[in-house]
Amino acid sequence: MVLLGVVANLLFALPAVFAPNAVISLVGGAPVAEPVWPAFAAWLLILLSLFYLPAAFDPFHYRAIAVLTVLARFAGVVFFTLLHPQFPLFALIDLFFGVTQGVLLLLLRRAEKTA
Incomplete structure (x- = not known):
């Protein structure tokens, strides 16, 4: 499921690095005058997704990363619910x-x- 989440992140983030206003428009937002910042945010999402990978492959060994992976998802929920509700997707x-x-x-x- 973590790997599926990484793929979902990349489906939005990779195009947004190169065409941020197109992705913003696709999800219902208005184009921005300075597209470098949404592109950079997409780049950071790609990097964050890479940090999920150790926990995806070995959650026992990378226990803290596995927990932080889940907490990061809920931080995203809070961010997009309270601060930017125009992006409910x-x-x-x-x-x-x-x-x-x-x-x-x-x-x-x-x-x-139990094991």
């Missing part, structure tokens, strides 16, 4: 991945304790 995507990854991480922890 991003809040919903982060909510979906935050809940599913959180539940799976809890189930994994339970399985680890």
Whole structure:
């Protein structure tokens, strides 16, 4: 599920690095005068997604990263719900991945304790 979330991030972020106003328009926003900042935010999302990868492949060894991966999703929900509600799609995507990854991480922890 973490890998699927990385793919979802990249589907938005990669095009936004090169054509930020096109992606902003696609999700219902108004084009910006300084597209360098949304492009940079997309670049940071790509980098953040790369930090998710160790936890995706070995959540036992990278326990802290696995937890931070889930918390980062919920931070996205808060950001796009409270600060930028004009982009509900991003809040919903982060909510979906935050809940599913959180539940799976809890189930994994339970399985680890019983094993």
